[in-house]
Amino acid sequence: MISVLIVEDDPMVAEMNKFYLEQVEGFQCKGWAKSVGEALIKLADESFELILLDIYMKESNGLELLSALRRGSKRIDVIIISAASDKDSIRDALQNGAVDYLIKPFEFERFLAALSAYKEQHFLFRNQDSLDQSELDKLTGYRKEPSTVQDLSKGFTRHTLRTVWKAVETHNANSFSTEEIAVSSGISRVSVGKYLAVLADMGALNSELTYGTIGRPVQRYRMSSRGSSVISKFI
Structure with missing residues (x-):
C-alpha cells in the first residue's frame, strides 16, 4: 500500500480527498495536516510516500512545503490539489517536482487518472533498476502525434x-x-x-x-x- 499524507486546511475538502483516495486500490491515507508546519511535524515522525498538497492555506502556502522537501533528503512524491490556477504557482510546483497538478474543482475520473499513473510510476521505479525508452515515454506522457x-x-x-x-x-x-x-x-x-x-x-x-x-x-x-x-x- 502506498502511504499518503493529505495536506489541506479545509476539513471538508480533506475528507473528500480521503474518500476519493479510498476508492483507488493500492493507496492508504495515513495522516492529515492542515498546515505546512503540521505536515513537517508528521513527516518527521512518520513515513509517507505521497502527499496530496493544497497550495492556498490560511496559515501557509503549500509550495513552501514542496520547496522544503526538495531541499531535504527525503524522497516523497507530491500531487498538487489546489484552486491555484495561475501560471506562476503551476510553474513553481512542476519545477519543484510535483508529479501531477489537479485544479479544483475536478472530477473523480481525473483524480483516478492521476493516482493510477502515479501508482504505475511508483512500482516501476521500485522494482526496476533501469528503464527502456518505451517505459520512459509512458511515464513522461510522450505520445506520437497521429498522422492519419x-x-x-x-x-x-x-x-x-x-x-x-x-x-x-x-x-x-x-x-x-x-x-x-x-x-x-x-x-x-x-x-x-x-x-x-x-x-x-x-x-x-x-x-x-x-x-x-x-x-x-x-x-x-x-x-x-x-x-x-x-x-x-x-x-
Whole structure:
C-alpha cells in the first residue's frame, strides 16, 4: 500500500480527498495536516510516500512545503490539489517536482487518472533498476502525434470527423457542449463525445467544466488557437 499524507486546511475538502483516495486500490491515507508546519511535524515522525498538497492555506502556502522537501533528503512524491490556477504557482510546483497538478474543482475520473499513473510510476521505479525508452515515454506522457484518421482510434472516419469539425467551426470562439454539436451535426451524442475528446487530446480544442446551479457539471469545449492547423491534416 502506498502511504499518503493529505495536506489541506479545509476539513471538508480533506475528507473528500480521503474518500476519493479510498476508492483507488493500492493507496492508504495515513495522516492529515492542515498546515505546512503540521505536515513537517508528521513527516518527521512518520513515513509517507505521497502527499496530496493544497497550495492556498490560511496559515501557509503549500509550495513552501514542496520547496522544503526538495531541499531535504527525503524522497516523497507530491500531487498538487489546489484552486491555484495561475501560471506562476503551476510553474513553481512542476519545477519543484510535483508529479501531477489537479485544479479544483475536478472530477473523480481525473483524480483516478492521476493516482493510477502515479501508482504505475511508483512500482516501476521500485522494482526496476533501469528503464527502456518505451517505459520512459509512458511515464513522461510522450505520445506520437497521429498522422492519419486511422491513427486516431479504431472506428474514426474522415467523413464523420469533417462533419463534427464543420459543426465546431460554426461556434467560432464561443464555447459549446457535446449536445449542441450533436444537434447541429446530426450525429449521435455518444459518437460526438468521442470525437470531441480526441480533438481535445490533440490540442484542436480546449475543454472546461462549467458548473450551474443545478445538476452535474457540463463539459464544454472551445476551438484552440491552433485548432485549424491541427485538424487540417485529417480532413
